[in-house]
Amino acid sequence: MDLSYDLLTNAIVAGVLLGGFYAAVTIGISIAFGMLDIVNIAHPAFVILGSYIAYLLNTTLGLDPILGGLAMLPVFYALGALVYEVYYLAFERRGQESLRGLAFFFGLLFITEVALVLVFGVDYRFVEAPYIGPSLHLGFVGVPLRMLVPCVTALLMFGALQLFLSRTFVGRAIKAVSQNALALQLMAANPRRIKRTAFAISIATTAIAGALLIIIQPVEPSVGRDYIGRVFAICVLGGMGSLPGTLLGAMLLGIVENLTATFYGPSWSPAIAFGALLLTLALRPAGILGR
Amino acid sequence: MAPPLLQVADLGKRFGGFVALEAINLTVEAGERVGLIGPNGSGKSTLVNCLCGALANDSGTVHFDGRAVDGMAAHRRTRLGMARSFQLPRPFAGLTVAGNLRVPLLYTAAHRGGARLSAVAIEVRCAELLQLVGLEDKAGRRPGDLTQVEMRKLELARAMAATPKLLIADEAMAGLSHVEVDDILALLLRLNDQGITIILIEHIMRAVMGFSERLVVLVAGRKIADGTPQEVIRHPEVERAYLGE
């Protein structure tokens, strides 16, 4: 195997761009799982749902997918609030979130995937946009716009959320509730409402993430499964609820995955993230235990 | 003279940058009744967790019954004879009251002296323990059906089922009425009469003063006093720590 520096640099650049996108997909889990301790394994299903809706808006109305994603923010926010309410009433309140809560989200993941298969079939769907196709060329490095635009959008979304969490009352309350719900109650804020807002935000991010996904690659219903490992691996690598950590972890994973795909073939990609997750869990227990 | 039952030397524990415990030295002789007091957040529960193995201490050593137990898993320490009750009762909600006692009987009592207890012996012991704490007629009920004080009694009974040499009772009386506190105190004294060393962690002053032969005071992760109850309460630092209490 020749170590061509052109190939290597391109692979790393692509990996960074991919990582930016992965961060966008993961940020919802950083909030839901990292901060609220809700193991929403159905998160990738919402992302895929976002992709399909962006696809519909693109093919019927000619709407740019990112604009489509933005338009869907309120809908996904409401959906997230609804899911949280069901979760809270059925599980969190009864203290049964471990077994049955997990089964609930797994059921949602499954139902979403199968429903999409029934409605759209298993063919790959893709969107059309002016930036899908052309690439920037900086020397020998090719930067495909269809990777650059999602990465930039992801970073913007990150910046916005980071500001929200550190500057607004609700944002800081969310960080507080992740540490101590009782203290929050004493501050006269309602933990349940704060958690609902936070979870709704985490689902709202999937509207954008889904749009970005279908820009980067064609989508079919089972694509979500590849992302389960990725988002949890990144969340754990990044140190749970930390947003900057998520970004770093995502970039790291993006680079490793892309390098492997470039030099060993793409069929190993799904295993990389999961393998990384297993290794991280096995070797870094002190950082994760007893939260 | 026999070595002390529990010997803690220079124990330390931190959580990230926060120092929960620092240079804790404690010696408990067999059969003693030791009270452990301190303001909220002083590290009492952290100390209990370090002693019992729920947490690993960062520095220092813990010797129990002559053996070094640092790094030993909690279940092995229980089998050696160290039992604890939890501050907030943690019953096995899916098992009956009797079932709750069977767990330590099956997994701990067996290990004292080699052979496993027979099924009959377990039932006998279970009934004895229930009678000791006054829960005989609740044997078939679920912990969810019990009152607060009954849950605390179950918590103690479960610790007792492990046939401990040392029992650490972590705020077993919090939130109970005057009469209920006396109830639990009487039970603990009975246990001590049977030869069990007891460390009582409490906020209720009259209980801890009356019960303890020796009092240890923890403030902000450090031990600031260790002596008879009369000596300790006159200690200036202790007065300062409890000013306004």
Next chain:
Amino acid sequence: MSNRLFLPAALAFGLILFGACRAVHNDYVFFAGYVVLQYVVLATAWNLLGGYTGYVNFGTAAFFALGAYSTVVLHKLFPLPIPALMLVGGLVSGIVGLGMGYLTLRLRGVFFSIATLALAVVAQTLITNWDFVGGSRGVYIVRPNETPILGSYVQYLFLAMLVLAVIAVATARAIERSRLGYGFAAIRDDELAAEASGVPTLRLKLVATTLSGAFMGMAGAPLPYYVTYLDPASGFSLAYAVNAIAMPLIGGTANWVGPLVGAVFLGTAQQIATVTIESALNLLIVGLLLVGFVIVAPNGIVGLVHGRARGRSS
């Protein structure tokens, strides 16, 4: 009924069932019945770790498929009779369960569950890239010519799975009433308190994971001879993961009856449905039932029945 009586009684019941199926003179009963029995094993195995010990395994497909693929490997090297294949499949998946448990069981339960998801994908990727077992194209398995004991080969497979199902259920029942079962229940209800009570939680969790994985591997071992064509997509099908979870949760996780009820009910319903409705719709209904039951009837069908009985007597 003591353990000593239950196993022969259940075997006798199973043999009567087998005889009844023969009387129908239609091999389809055996085809469909095999799948239902397979799910009885999977559901019971899942529940050992899920319902008894409280740890959710999303990677049933991995343990199941590894059992199937060990058979494929052996078929190509030197074929063995079905019971031997089951033992090998059980061994392979049991070891994988042990290994995975060792890596992740020191952590919180949710990390174990996420790791099982990871395992399923990693295992599938490895098998897909392994040409010896056919890779992504799949592999054709020819059934042996002679059938030991009786009529058609499918009847033989059915009988083997029937015996395995009886053993699995009897094992679950025996564990439930044993010291091990108390340990599992303590871990499920409060792991910290279990440790404080002297329960060696890590060791018991490893036992549960190994046993559960082993039974799943045993259930998967005859699969290649049943389907005659096996590829990773079908071997690792999400249907196995969902059903293995849905059946105990719908039937009831508290004891051995729940997974049995869930598997028979849901498995039979699906077998009937595959003839009439699209398989994707079929799975959608399973998913909806799972979510519905988990929200509304957390103790499953068995729980509902018990609730009624208690209500009537009080």
